Structures are given as structure tokens and as C-alpha cells.
Amino acid sequence: MRLNLWSPLPPSPSGIADYVAEALPLLTRAFEVTRVVEDPQAVAEPWAGRRCRPEDAPSADLDLYQIGNSPAHAFVYRAALRRPGVVVLHEWSVHHLVLHETVERGDVSAYLREMRRAHGESGTFVGRQVARALGGDLLPALFPLNDRLLEGSLGVVALTEFVRARAARRLPGRPVLGLPHHLALPFDPPPTREEARRTLGLPEDALVLVAPGLATANKGLLELLDAAAALRDRHPKLLLVVAGDADPSLELVERGNALGLQGRLRLTGRLSLEDFVRHLCAADVVSSLRFPSHGEMSGALVRALGLGRPVLVTAGSPATEEFPEGVVVPVDPGPSFRAELTALLDRLLGDPGLRERISRLARDFVAAEHALGPTVERLAAFLREVAGRRAALERDIEADRGEEGTLAGFLLEEIRWGARDLGLPGVPLGLRPLVETLVRPPDEGPPA
Numbered sequence: 001m002r003l004n005l006w007s008p009l010p011p012s013p014s015g016i017a018d019y020v021a022e023a024l025p026l027l028t029r030a031f032e033v034t035r036v037v038e039d040p041q042a043v044a045e046p047w048a049g050r051r052c053r054p055e056d057a058p059s060a061d062l063d064l065y066q067i068g069n070s071p072a073h074a075f076v077y078r079a080a081l082r083r084p085g086v087v088v089l090h091e092w093s094v095h096h097l098v099l100h101e102t103v104e105r106g107d108v109s110a111y112l113r114e115m116r117r118a119h120g121e122s123g124t125f126v127g128r129q130v131a132r133a134l135g136g137d138l139l140p141a142l143f144p145l146n147d148r149l150l151e152g153s154l155g156v157v158a159l160t161e162f163v164r165a166r167a168a169r170r171l172p173g174r175p176v177l178g179l180p181h182h183l184a185l186p187f188d189p190p191p192t193r194e195e196a197r198r199t200l201g202l203p204e205d206a207l208v209l210v211a212p213g214l215a216t217a218n219k220g221l222l223e224l225l226d227a228a229a230a231l232r233d234r235h236p237k238l239l240l241v242v243a244g245d246a247d248p249s250l251e252l253v254e255r256g257n258a259l260g261l262q263g264r265l266r267l268t269g270r271l272s273l274e275d276f277v278r279h280l281c282a283a284d285v286v287s288s289l290r291f292p293s294h295g296e297m298s299g300a301l302v303r304a305l306g307l308g309r310p311v312l313v314t315a316g317s318p319a320t321e322e323f324p325e326g327v328v329v330p331v332d333p334g335p336s337f338r339a340e341l342t343a344l345l346d347r348l349l350g351d352p353g354l355r356e357r358i359s360r361l362a363r364d365f366v367a368a369e370h371a372l373g374p375t376v377e378r379l380a381a382f383l384r385e386v387a388g389r390r391a392a393l394e395r396d397i398e399a400d401r402g403e404e405g406t407l408a409g410f411l412l413e414e415i416r417w418g419a420r421d422l423g424l425p426g427v428p429l430g431l432r433p434l435v436e437t438l439v440r441p442p443d444e445g446p447p448a
Contacts, residue, residue, distance in 0.1 A: 001387060003031040004057055004085075006076040007066035010044045010273075014072040015213070015299050016090055018273055021047045022184035026376040031383070034058060038075050054079055062086060062387045067149065069093065069294055071100045081152055084397055086386055088157040092166055092295030093144030103131050117413050118147045137218050141292035151416075154393045155386040157379065160318035162295045173396075175389070177382040180322075181297040182375040183306040183366050186274050190307060196281035206239040207349050210283035212276065212300040215246035215267075220289035220314075220331075220341070222250065227342040229259035235349045241266045243279035280304045284355065285348050286311045289341075291333040293317040301328075302370055308363035310348055310355050312341070327362045407439045 005027070008017040024047055027033055035051040037043055043051055052058070054075050063085030065076050077097055080087055102111035108131050115127030126143050129135050150156065150167065155175035158164035164178035197204050209228065215221045221242070228240045246252050246267055256265040271279070280286060280300070286309045288301040293314065301319055304311050305327065313319035315330035329348065331341050348355055386393070412435055 001031050001062070001384065002058075002060040003027070003033050003383065004036050004060040004063045005033050005066070006036045006054075006057075006063060006079055006085075008072045008076075009035060009037055009047050011042070012072055013270070014068060014070060016066055016068045016073070019090075019181075019299055020066055022372065023182065023376050023379070024049075026373065027380070030376075030380040034060065036079070062154075062383055062390065064088065064383065065153075066090070067094060067097075069096050069296075071097065073097060074101055077101065077149065080149055084152050084154050084394060086155045086157060086383060087149060087153045088159070089146070089149075089163055089167065090159055090296055092163045093141065093146060094149065095140035095143065095145045095294070098145045099130070099140070114145055114148070115143065117416075118145055119143055138292055141294055144294070152397060154390060154397075155382070157382065159297045160295055160322055162318040162321060166295075174393070175382065175386050177378070179375055179379055179382075180370045181299060181302050182372045183302050183370040184372045185303065185306065186277055191278060191281050193282055193284075196278040200275070200278055200282055202241070202282050203237070203239065205237060207235055207237045207285075208283050209238065209240045209285050209287065209345070209349075210243050210279050210304075211240070211287045212243045212280060212304070213298070214244050215242045215250060215252065217247065217250060218291055220287065220291070220337075221246075221252060222255065223338050223341055224287055224289070225252065225255055225259055225261065225265070226338055227345050228264065229261055230342050231346055231349065232260065232264060234346060238349065239264055239266065241268065241279060241283075243268050243271060243276060245270045276300075277303060277307075280307050280309060283309050285309070285345065288312065288319060289314050289331065289333075290317060290319065293319075297322065302366060305362040306366040306370065308359035310358040311362070312344065312348075324361075324365060326358065327365050329358065408435050411435050411439065 007020045008014045010017050010021050028049065033050065035043065035049060036054055036057045037051055038054070040051040040053060063083055065080040065085055065087045067073055067076055067080065067087055067089055069091045074097060077094065098114055099111065102108065102114065111131055112124055112127045115123035123143060126139055130139055150170055156167045156171065157177045157179050158167055159179060159181045161178060164176060168176045191199065194204060202208060211219065211221060211224060224240065228238060231238060242252065252267060253265070280303055286304040288298050288304065288311050291314045295318055297318055301311055301313065311328050312331055313328045315332045320328060320330045329344055331337065331344060
């Protein structure tokens with residue numbers, strides 16, 4: 001079976017590039033895989049293989065699209081809208097990606113159409129605020145955008161139950177697979193905490209709190225600084241390490257110095273995957289906070305749990321809901337967020353026995369439910385199933401799909417929104433022939 005795999009690949013800064021690269025060797029054993037990337041010459045070994053640019057993508061039995069909510073996935077998103085395939089939806093909303101493809105390219109009207117298409121008149125109103133950069137992080141999270149992507153897909157793969165349940169409601173009768181985010185590590189066995197610290201130059205006797213990945217405001221970095229400052233006297237060996245790039249607007253070093261964290265805060269900058277994982281190995285506690293959430297599952301979180309590290313996560317997010325009680329440490333993002341974060345961190349830092357109990361639960365659960373081999377096998381079986389139903393699924397898609405930029409297409413989108421507003425998402429209306437007849441000039445005959 002021929003499979004076109006559309007995704008960034010290393011050395012792309014997208015975390016999804018690493019996710020795809022980890023599964024690629026197993027996928028290539030199951031399928032004849034062509035990697036479709038923006039710049040084939042930039043793909044690092046050993047993931048190069050058969051590859052091409054988007055415009056040169058060959059015909060295949062199935063196209064597999066890895067979609068994340070960032071500009072690195074814009075070429076994948078555009079292709080998924082043109083040629084139906086299976087979408088791996090790493091986040092429920094791709095609002096920021098749609099903004100990149102519309103507003104950031106100077107086409108505000110296209111963005112407002114997408115918002116109306118997804119959310120009706122409320123979407124149009126909110127879209128005007130977001131297009132003026134007045135929405136912050138919260139409004140895009142509250143108004144997800146993915147409708148056009150979902151409606152044109154042959155099937156959807158979801159990495160969280162949060163996304164799977166919503167996709168299944170949105171696309172009744174369409175194949176939807178819930179697939180745990182796999183665990184893959186660049187070391188076998190991984191280094192011990194002591195070995196990792198020696199390699200990274202971290203103090204062996206420190207209490208190391210690691211915040212992995214790109215440091216942004218929605219990952220609670222400012223609150224984490226406040227908590228570290230509040231605990232510096234109770235835990236004089238506490239060291240906060242931001243393992244990855246940081247948003248310059250956060251001014252973490254300046255803020256840390258103002259809070260008296262000189263010598264207790266380290267920013268590493270972008271890391272190789274190996275050093276990134278070494279920082280997780282070196283940690284006593286890991287922070288994987290995220291608010292607002294777009295329904296995503298963090299690869300860093302899965303790695304940290306697989307390594308047996310206690311991880312702070314945001315309560316009410318998929319990071320909490322995907323794991324049994326005791327595997328992660330949830331922090332309520334409400335008004336008492338700072339106080340609760342400080343109290344939980346204090347308890348974890350002061351109780352090695354508690355850290356060990358959580359570590360054991362986390363390591364055992366991830367080993368049983370998130371192993372790389374079984375997850376890729378489940379994905380391969382799903383892809384074969386969708387490929388076998390491809391013709392029928394394409395007919396279903398075309399039955400209610402209007403031509404972009406036409407009056408018929410616009411009316412079908414309005415009808416589709418009205419049906420969703422009545423609680424009928426994904427119901428096959430079969431109205432395309434009627435709508436096309438209504439908008440046809442009187443002097444034209446019936447459609448061929």
C-alpha cells in the first residue's frame with residue numbers, strides 16, 4: 001500500500017516532526033511511504049528516504065496528514081483541504097494555523113468566513129476582535145477552527161479522548177481512531193538522574209524543577225517563577241531549569257532576578273532531542289502546565305511520565321483526563337492557581353517518598369498504554385481500513401461539498417451551519433443537487 005506522509009520532519013522545530021520521525025521506521029515496514037515536506041533537501045538523516053515537495057506528491061492509496069496548530073504545518077493543511085485523506089489531529093483547534101493562512105496573509109475576510117462557517121454570527125463577531133489582535137490566547141481556544149479540515153477528511157486520528165469524542169460527534173459514520181501519544185526515547189536505557197546531571201553540568205544535590213519545551217505565558221512560567229521564589233527559603237537547593245527556547249516577551253531572567261532567583265534559574269535555549277530528554281532524566285519534578293488548552297497532548301509530558309518523573313499538569317485539560325488518578329499532579333487554573341501551585345510544589349519537593357510513588361505509577365502506566373510498537377500497529381490497521389473504504393467515503397464527502405468561491409458553495413456552508421445550530425452536526429443532508437439547481441441561471445439546463 002502506497003502512503004503519502006505529509007509532515008515536517010527533523011530538523012524542523014515542530015515537536016510533531018520528532019513525533020513523526022519516531023514512528024517512521026515502523027510505518028515504512030508496513031507501507032511504501034513517500035515523505036511530503038516543504039524542503040526535501042533539509043530533511044535530516046536517517047529520516048530522508050523517498051521524499052518530495054508538496055507540488056510533486058505522487059498519487060497514493062492514502063494521504064496521511066499530520067496537523068498541528070502552527071505555521072510549520074501550513075503546507076499540510078492546504079493539501080488536506082484539496083485532497084481528502086486521514087488527518088492526525090494533534091490539537092482540537094487549529095485556530096492559530098488558520099489565522100496564519102488568512103489574517104497574517106492580509107485576507108481578513110477569509111478568516112471571518114471561516115469563523116462564521118464554524119460558529120455563526122457569534123463567530124463573525126469574535127473573529128473581528130481576534131483579527132484586530134484583541135483576542136489574546138483565550139478567545140482562539142474558546143472558538144476552535146477545524147470544520148473545513150474535518151469535513152474533507154476520510155478519517156481522523158486523535159491523540160486524546162478530548163479530540164476523539166468531539167471528532168466522532170462532528171463526523172458520525174466517519175472513521176475516527178483514538179490513539180495514545182506514543183513514548184519514544186533516544187536512549188535505551190535512559191541515563192540515570194545522576195548520569196544526566198553530570199552530562200548537563202547540573203548540581204548533583206539540587207532539587208531540580210524542569211519546565212520543558214518552548215516557554216510561553218500559557219505554560220505557567222510566570223507563576224512557576226513566583227512559586228520558586230516563595231519556596232526558595234524552604235528549599236534552598238531548588239533549581240528551576242527552562243529546557244528549551246523562551247518567549248522573549250516573558251523576560252524570564254529579568255523577572256527571576258527581581259524575585260531573588262539569581263543562581264536558581266537556568267534557561268538552556270533550544271536543545272537537541274538527546275539533551276532535551278537528559279533534562280527530563282535529571283529532574284526531580286517536571287512542570288507541564290498549559291492554559292488555555294487546545295486539546296493537545298504534550299510529547300514532553302509523555303516522555304517525562306515514561307521516565308518516571310512526577311509532573312504538574314493543568315486540571316481539566318486532556319493532560320489530566322488521559323491518565324488515571326495518581327499518575328499526574330493536577331493544578332487548578334482558577335483564581336487560586338499560584339497558591340495551589342506553590343503548595344503542591346512544596347509538597348513534592350519535600351517528600352521523596354511521594355515523588356517515588358508517583359514515579360512508579362507514571363512509569364508503569366505509560367509503559368503499558370503508550371508503547372511505540374503497539375500504537376503504530378493500531379495506526380497501520382486503521383489506515384488500511386480507511387483505504388479499503390476510500391471510494392465510499394469520497395462519495396459521502398462530495399455529496400455535501402460545494403465548490404469554493406461559488407454561490408452554491410456559500411449556501412451549502414450556511415445550511416451546514418444551520419444544521420449544526422439545530423444539533424445536527426455531520427448529518428448528510430444530500431442537498432447539493434437542490435442548491436445547485438436553485439442557483440443555476442434559468443437559461444441553463446439540468447446538470448450533466
